[in-house]
Amino acid sequence: xxxxxxxxxxxxxxxxxxxxxxxxxxxxxxxxxxxxxxxxxxxxxxxxxxxxxxxxxxxxxxxxxxxxxxxxxxxxxxxxxxxxxxxxxxxxxxxxxxxxxxxxxxxxxxxxxxxxxxxxxxxxxxxxxxxxxxxxxxxxxxxxxxxxxxxxxxxxxxxxxxxxxxxxxxxxxxxxxxxxxxxxxxxxxxxxxxxxxxxxxxxxxxxxxxxxxxxxxxxxxxxxxxxxxxxxxxxxxxxxxxxxxxxxxxxxxxxxxxxxxxxxxxxxxxxxxxxxxxxxxxxxxxxxxxxxxxxxxxxxxxxxxxxxxxxxxxxxxxxxxxxxxxxxxxxxxxxxxxxxxxxxxxxxxxxxxxxxxxxxxxxxxxxxxxxxxxxxxxxxxxxxxxxxxxxxxxxxxxxxxxxxxxxxxxxxxxxxxxxxx
Numbered sequence: 001x002x003x004x005x006x007x008x009x010x011x012x013x014x015x016x017x018x019x020x021x022x023x024x025x026x027x028x029x030x031x032x033x034x035x036x037x038x039x040x041x042x043x044x045x046x047x048x049x050x051x052x053x054x055x056x057x058x059x060x061x062x063x064x065x066x067x068x069x070x071x072x073x074x075x076x077x078x079x080x081x082x083x084x085x086x087x088x089x090x091x092x093x094x095x096x097x098x099x100x101x102x103x104x105x106x107x108x109x110x111x112x113x114x115x116x117x118x119x120x121x122x123x124x125x126x127x128x129x130x131x132x133x134x135x136x137x138x139x140x141x142x143x144x145x146x147x148x149x150x151x152x153x154x155x156x157x158x159x160x161x162x163x164x165x166x167x168x169x170x171x172x173x174x175x176x177x178x179x180x181x182x183x184x185x186x187x188x189x190x191x192x193x194x195x196x197x198x199x200x201x202x203x204x205x206x207x208x209x210x211x212x213x214x215x216x217x218x219x220x221x222x223x224x225x226x227x228x229x230x231x232x233x234x235x236x237x238x239x240x241x242x243x244x245x246x247x248x249x250x251x252x253x254x255x256x257x258x259x260x261x262x263x264x265x266x267x268x269x270x271x272x273x274x275x276x277x278x279x280x281x282x283x284x285x286x287x288x289x290x291x292x293x294x295x296x297x298x299x300x301x302x303x304x305x306x307x308x309x310x311x312x313x314x315x316x317x318x319x320x321x322x323x324x325x326x327x328x329x330x331x332x333x334x335x336x337x338x339x340x341x342x343x344x345x346x347x348x349x350x351x352x353x354x355x356x357x358x359x360x361x362x363x364x365x366x367x368x369x370x371x372x373x374x375x376x377x378x379x380x381x382x383x384x385x386x387x388x389x390x391x392x393x394x395x396x397x398x399x400x401x402x403x404x405x406x407x408x409x410x411x412x413x414x415x416x417x418x419x420x421x
Contacts, residue, residue, distance in 0.1 A: 005042065005076065008181060010174045011035035014146075019170040021162050022146045023123075026207035029176030029186045032148040036119055037068050041078055044094035049116040051096045052138070056125045058100030065121055066098055101130040116143050120158075123149035127393020128157040128358075129251060151209040154220055155361040157393075175206055217341040217382055218348065220364040226353040227360065235350065237261045242287040242294045243405025245397045246279060246302040247271070254279060255401035258287045263352040264405070269398065276304030284312050295319040295408025297400060321404060321411045323385075328411060334376040336411055337400075341366065341382050343407045351406060362399025365392060 007015075008031055014022065024032045040051055053065050069087055073080045079091045087096035097112070101120075118138045120126060138145055147158050162169045176182045176190055194201040202208040240260050247254040256268040256279070266286045274282075283294060283305075294313060296306045298320035309318045323336050333339040344351075353359065366388060368380045375381075389395050 005038055006181070007038065008035060008174075008179050010172055010178050011039065013170060013172065014039040017170045018142075020144055020168040021166070021170070022144060023158070023162055023169065023171040024146070024148050024174055025124075025151055025159070025171075026174040026178075027150060027176060027203075027205040029179060029182045029190065029205065030174035030207075031179040031181060032174060033065065033068060033121065034072070036146055036148055037065060037072055040096075040117060040119060041069065041072055041076075041080070043117065044080075044089055044096070045078065045092055048093035049095075050112075050114050051094065052112060052115045052118040053096060053098050053121065054101055054118065054134070055121045055123075056101050056127065056130060058098065064098040065119070066096075069096060101126060101134060112137060114140055116140060118143070118145045120145065120147045121149075123147040123158040124152040124156050126158055128161070129393045131157055131161055150204075151207055153365075154209045155357065155365060156209070157361075160357040173207060215367045215369065216364060217338075217366050217368050218345060218363045220360075222345075222348055223353060223360055223364040226348055226351050227355050229352045231262050231352050235262060238290075240265075240287055240291045241405055241409060242283055242291050243401045243403070243408055244279065244283055244294065244296045244302070244305060245401035245404065246276075246297055246300075246305055247273065247397065248300050249273075252395045253397040255397045256283050256286060257401050257405040258283075258291070259405050262350050264354050264402075267354070276301065277308045279305045280308030280312060283309065289313070291317065293317060293319050293409040295321055295404040295411070297404060298322045299324055319409055319411065321408050332379065334373075334379050334381045337385075338368065338380065338382040340403045340407055340411065341368075342380075343410060344403050347406065353402075356398065358394070359398040359402060361392070361394070362396040363402065366396060366399065 011024070011031070014036065024030075024036065026032065043049060044051060053069075055064070058064050066087070070082045072078070073082060073087070080087050080089045085098060088094065099112075115138050118134070120134070135145065147162070149156070149158060151159060162171065164171045176186060190201065190205040193205065203210055238260065240258065243257045245255045251271065253269055253271050254274050257264050258266040268282055268286065287294065291313070294309050294317055296302050296309065296318065298306050299322050303320070306318055306320045321336065325336060327333040327336045327339040329339060333342070353363070366382055368382045370376070370378055370380055372378065385396060
């Protein structure tokens, strides 16, 4: 069978590379979806393949790439049979399947074995949790996962998880200027937006990530400066403190940070369920007797860690921070987590933040608003942990432990003064 299909130059590498992870990203009009669909349809006629087409949320088949594939099959007269929820070829036995990645469908994703090719469309919306489920599922020898996306933020999990430096990654940016088949209408739309709103143009047509929207407690640009910061000798001091966020279950992590002065000197992060006595013992082994404050998320399971630490180091050094209790300054803040964030912002210009993409995401992505509730009464309030998890797919465990490490000592219930700033 001879096919006359024109492929834009940037996408010819789809047919050449044997890398496991293939990422095409950029702005509108780059032709990513069409080119990848063409590649998969052609590939499916050369041998028998199981091809999974997925995205973060797929509420219906209409929300998938099923229609795009069907339109191309009809356009080129390809020997595929189009069914309501699948596409297959009797010629080679190739089968296309369509599914979502979000929690309610993750069990069905786990059950899919023998997938040769996987296409993740609109991958900028895919959470780390979904990627952690998907990547080990597509484990057949020689299998490949193709991601197509327009970047959303600096912290898109797919963009961070698969850097160009990895040996198994092929990554290519493609914009409308790289697509010889882009329509004249699209070109005019791009140039019109370029003149009217350059920032919007950069995001939509050039594929630049969205900048801070002004509603994050810790702006990304300030967090980035803290990552690059070098602690000068004049700013160094010997104060050692420890922050502990204890996993409450599910996919949460238990996180321990130890700082000396303005920078982290040790950390422990695990998704495994760890006994409270073991968490306390590990924290003590990391921070030792010189630690002036062990700041613990004392909500729920964390209370047991606080009890164990008090037995080891004594009451005065353990700071129980219960996020469900009232803040220290009720006039300014409606709750403790809000107080922690904005207290930390006051010292952010001194702190060095580890270059950990998950920690950076936790700190720079937590939003706030001015809810008209009896508790907030028009004051700014950090979004709840559960709301953050729903929005990002991750729990802000590292961020919470980091804040406890640096400003948790100010939240102590007692009047003991250990605040060093």
